[in-house]
Amino acid sequence: MxxxxxxxxxxxxxxxxxxxxxxxxxxxRTILPMPDAAAVRTALLAGWGCSSREAVFEKGLARAVRQxxxxxxxxxxxxxxxAPAVDLGxxxxxxxxxLTACRQIPIGQTQTYAALxxxxxxxxxxxxxxxxxxxxxxxxxxxxxxxLRTDGGLGGFSAPGGTATKQKMLLHEQSMCPSxxxxxxxxxxxxx
Numbered sequence: 001m002x003x004x005x006x007x008x009x010x011x012x013x014x015x016x017x018x019x020x021x022x023x024x025x026x027x028x029r030t031i032l033p034m035p036d037a038a039a040v041r042t043a044l045l046a047g048w049g050c051s052s053r054e055a056v057f058e059k060g061l062a063r064a065v066r067q068x069x070x071x072x073x074x075x076x077x078x079x080x081x082x083a084p085a086v087d088l089g090x091x092x093x094x095x096x097x098x099l100t101a102c103r104q105i106p107i108g109q110t111q112t113y114a115a116l117x118x119x120x121x122x123x124x125x126x127x128x129x130x131x132x133x134x135x136x137x138x139x140x141x142x143x144x145x146x147x148l149r150t151d152g153g154l155g156g157f158s159a160p161g162g163t164a165t166k167q168k169m170l171l172h173e174q175s176m177c178p179s180x181x182x183x184x185x186x187x188x189x190x191x192x
Contacts, residue, residue: 005023005054005055005056006021006022006023006028006045006054006055006056007021007022007023007055007056007057007058007061008020008021008022008029008041008044008045008055008056008057008058008061009021009057009058009059009060009061009062009066010037010040010041010044010057011066011069011070012070013033013069013070013073013074014070014073014074015032015033015073016033016034016035017033017034017035017036017037017039017040018030018031018032018033018040018069018073019031019040019041019043019044020061020062020065020066020069021044021055022061022062022087023087023089024087025085026084026085026086026087027062027065027084027085027086027087027138027141028086028087028089028137028138029044029137029138030137030138030139030140030141031043031044031139031159031160032139032140032159032160032161032165033073033160034160043160062084064084065084068080069140072140073172075172075175075176076176077107077108077176077177078107079106079107080103080140080141080142080143081103081104081106082103084141086099086103086138086141086142088100088137091137094120094122094125094128094132095132095135097120098116098117098120098129098132098133099132099133099136099138099142099144101116101119101120102116102133102136102142102143102144102146102147103141103142103143105143105146105147107143107173107176107177108173108174108176108177109146110146110147110148110170111146111147111148112126112147112148112149112150113126113127113129113130113133113147113148113149113150113155114126114129114150116129116147117129126150129147130155130156133147134156134158135158136158139159140169144157145157145159145165145166145169145170146170146173154166154167
């Protein structure tokens with residue numbers, strides 16, 4: 001097996017089946033929880049652009065990462081900002097920089113598309129940031145759900161469940177760290 005071969009696993013969380021794929025020892029793709037493992041597998045492989053013959057299922061893949069993901073969905077404050085290692089190869093330099101910056105948004109906090117773009121030197125890059133985040137291959141580990149519109153609205157979310165999932169994740173994180181959380185209600189954000 002080569003380091004570039006896609007290896008994947010699907011496992012249960014409190015929110016449903018979660019998909020995780022790796023190249024070598026780096027996470028390259030995740031699929032947020034869905035009720036059906038077959039749907040997760042289809043989405044995981046389609047997002048990678050490969051067939052089942054080009055990917056290998058490994059039940060024990062990335063055991064420590066899986067445990068942290070399960071703990072997150074059970075309500076533990078898990079920090080994914082530096083671990084696990086991720087593979088952003090094949091993405092443009094802007095997207096790589098944006099996703100790396102997005103990983104630094106702490107749990108329980110949010111940032112706007114415009115502020116995230118400015119943080120990597122693109123003062124007028126809010127729309128480009130939104131487009132890059134819409135194609136985020138590693139949701140949760142790269143917490144694109146923490147990025148909102150300038151007016152406080154949720155913006156888009158291309159993961160399963162759309163903006164309802166985004167809001168659910170933000171509320172979930174708010175409950176994990178109420179002392180630093182921002183309030184999310186009816187799709188709008190009010191900073192306390």
